[in-house]
Amino acid sequence: MCGIVGYVGNKSAQPILMHSLKRLEYRGYDSCGIALAGSDLEVYKDVGRIDALATKLNSNGCSIGIGHTRWATHGKPSRINAHPHTDCSGQFAVVHNGVISNYLELQTQLILEGHHFSSETDSEVLAHLIEKYYTGDLVSAVKTALTYIKGSYAIIVLGKDTPYIVTARYENPVIIGVGYHENIVASDVPAVLDYTNKVIILKDGDIATVSRESVKVCNNGREQTRNCNVISWDINEAEKGGYEHFMLKEIHEQPKAIAETLRGCLSKVEPQVNPGIKIPDNIEDVLLLGCGSSYHATMIGKYVLELIVGIPTRVELASEFNHANPVLRKTWTIGVTQSGETADTLMALKKARQLGSHTLAITNVVGSSVTRLVDQCFYTRSGPEISVAATKTFITQLMAFYLLALSWPGVDYKYKYGLIQDLGRLSSKVQRLLNHQAEIAKQGANLARFENALYVGRGINYPVALEGALKLKEISYIHAEGYAAGELKHGPFALLTPQTPVIAIAGLDSTREMFLANIREIKARESPLLAIADERDTEIDKYVDCVIRVPSTEPLLSPVINSVALQLLAYFAAEARGCPIDLPRNLAKSVTVP
Numbered sequence: 242m243c244g245i246v247g248y249v250g251n252k253s254a255q256p257i258l259m260h261s262l263k264r265l266e267y268r269g270y271d272s273c274g275i276a277l278a279g280s281d282l283e284v285y286k287d288v289g290r291i292d293a294l295a296t297k298l299n300s301n302g303c304s305i306g307i308g309h310t311r312w313a314t315h316g317k318p319s320r321i322n323a324h325p326h327t328d329c330s331g332q333f334a335v336v337h338n339g340v341i342s343n344y345l346e347l348q349t350q351l352i353l354e355g356h357h358f359s360s361e362t363d364s365e366v367l368a369h370l371i372e373k374y375y376t377g378d379l380v381s382a383v384k385t386a387l388t389y390i391k392g393s394y395a396i397i398v399l400g401k402d403t404p405y406i407v408t409a410r411y412e413n414p415v416i417i418g419v420g421y422h423e424n425i426v427a428s429d430v431p432a433v434l435d436y437t438n439k440v441i442i443l444k445d446g447d448i449a450t451v452s453r454e455s456v457k458v459c460n461n462g463r464e465q466t467r468n469c470n471v472i473s474w475d476i477n478e479a480e481k482g483g484y485e486h487f488m489l490k491e492i493h494e495q496p497k498a499i500a501e502t503l504r505g506c507l508s509k510v511e512p513q514v515n516p517g518i519k520i521p522d523n524i525e526d527v528l529l530l531g532c533g534s535s536y537h538a539t540m541i542g543k544y545v546l547e548l549i550v551g552i553p554t555r556v557e558l559a560s561e562f563n564h565a566n567p568v569l570r571k572t573w574t575i576g577v578t579q580s581g582e583t584a585d586t587l588m589a590l591k592k593a594r595q596l597g598s599h600t601l602a603i604t605n606v607v608g609s610s611v612t613r614l615v616d617q618c619f620y621t622r623s624g625p626e627i628s629v630a631a632t633k634t635f636i637t638q639l640m641a642f643y644l645l646a647l648s649w650p651g652v653d654y655k656y657k658y659g660l661i662q663d664l665g666r667l668s669s670k671v672q673r674l675l676n677h678q679a680e681i682a683k684q685g686a687n688l689a690r691f692e693n694a695l696y697v698g699r700g701i702n703y704p705v706a707l708e709g710a711l712k713l714k715e716i717s718y719i720h721a722e723g724y725a726a727g728e729l730k731h732g733p734f735a736l737l738t739p740q741t742p743v744i745a746i747a748g749l750d751s752t753r754e755m756f757l758a759n760i761r762e763i764k765a766r767e768s769p770l771l772a773i774a775d776e777r778d779t780e781i782d783k784y785v786d787c788v789i790r791v792p793s794t795e796p797l798l799s800p801v802i803n804s805v806a807l808q809l810l811a812y813f814a815a816e817a818r819g820c821p822i823d824l825p826r827n828l829a830k831s832v833t834v835p
């Protein structure tokens with residue numbers, strides 16, 4: 242998730258572009274750049290944030306330009322990988338937000354045709370494709386170029402001598418702020434609100450020509466009318482997309498984060514999965530490492546790898562692994578860290594490497610420290626996560642484990658086929674759950690009355706119980722513990738009172754009978770019981786006080802749906818308690834000290 246802007250008007254474009262980009266830094270901030278049209282295209286770009294780039298600009302009064310603030314997906318944050326990208330002749334500059342899944346094929350063909358590429362990005366192919374099809378009309382060159390693109394995009398194109406900019410979108414947002422003798426194109430509303438509150442929202446497939454005086458929209462070769470909406474949000478609200486908190490916004494971004502992380506990995510024809518990870522030869526077992534939510538993701542990863550692949554898998558808390566004396570013979574060590582900066586996980590991976598282990602990092606940040614100390618990386622594509630509580634990054638870490646396991650040679654064809662179908666449907670099932678959050682909001686407000694709570698699950702839903710408890714305690718300050726349901730009778734039963742609600746994650750899998758027995762034992766001790774249950778589960782009501790029903794899915798994928806429901810439950814409990822949800826006390830988004 243990057244931020245793109247474009248300005249065409251009667252004022253100097255440079256300060257407006259820089260100001261609007263600053264407003265979009267929550268979308269990505271590892272590198273940035275602008276391009277201004279003058280006698281030649283002037284391109285300024287570098288690693289780091291907008292304020293740093295501002296110190297390197299020569300003022301240029303021209304009134305048309307484009308800009309970008311980056312969240313790297315392809316190619317580490319660097320000056321050469323920063324946007325805008327230009328073509329070989331320096332006639333066109335392009336900024337792009339999205340992922341081009343067929344960029345390697347296009348690049349290979351263009352290089353054969355004599356084009357010279359300078360960056361490691363997927364986005365640069367756009368500039369060269371436009372150059373290839375340019376015969377004097379920039380709009381039709383962009384149109385033709387886009388017919389070759391597979392993936393998602395929001396782009397703005399600037400030509401050296403054209404008094405307009407061209408923008409287009411497919412599966413990524415583009416809005417146009419309509420002003421007085423000026424127009425501002427951007428990824429999102431915060432970039433334009435200081436200049437206008439009149440906004441046109443482009444639809445998928447739209448290509449718009451934006452000049453100082455007009456906005457012309459085409460789709461499928463036909464001119465389109467797009468409404469001009471008046472935005473009533475203030476800047477703060479706009480950055481959160483109208484949500485109260487970044488956490489709720491990020492919870493609602495999960496259907497997209499799942500789709501983006503799966504993009505290009507699932508073949509539509511064959512039940513083939515290719516996450517671009519090379520499984521080392523002759524490994525005998527796998528070691529998974531992480532902290533906090535990432536550790537909980539590794540616990541689910543263990544179930545997935547052992548069930549699908551059948552490879553022995555152990556999980557270790559990274560902070561504890563640093564004190565252990567592990568034997569890592571033919572072990573593949575996989576470290577999970579969304580930020581890529583967590584000191585305990587970095588130390589643990591370094592140790593595993595020193596012990597001769599192959600290493601893979603599952604991370605959300607291209608160019609982060611972890612990417613420089615491991616053999617391979619898999620990037621979850623959640624975009625930047627602002628709220629301290631991990632939500633979308635946790636869910637896309639689970640996607641990484643499903644992809645890794647299903648890409649392993651020798652997995653049963655029929656079983657794999659079914660799971661791949663279910664994986665492809667997960668994004669819309671999560672969306673269905675989010676559309677019905679009202680019931681969860683009610684249960685959250687009810688939970689807010691308590692000072693203690695227990696979460697229980699069995700099998701693959703045991704780590705889901707741990708993650709649910711972590712979410713509640715870190716944002717609502719309610720003391721919550723997650724337990725394997727079978728463990729309660731060995732001590733925690735002593736905590737059960739009418740003041741200690743229990744949240745039970747009820748799977749429709751092989752744990753069912755034993756889980757219902759545990760539920761009956763909890764009920765007998767008068768703790769309020771709330772179940773998270775599959776919508777097909779008609780029996781659970783008999784055993785609990787309230788049920789949150791979630792869309793039905795393959796049990797192995799149920800941790801995704803159940804975890805989203807628990808994120809919402811914690812969010813609404815914290816909201817009812819008036820907690821500072823995005824910045825909870827005593828916590829940091831990335832823990833860079835051991």
Ligand code: AGP
Binds near residue numbers: 532533534535830
């Ligand atoms: C989770 O909500 C917390 N923010 C925290 O437990 C986090 O998961 C942990 O610090 C690990 O962070 P990482 O994934 O960036 O390594």
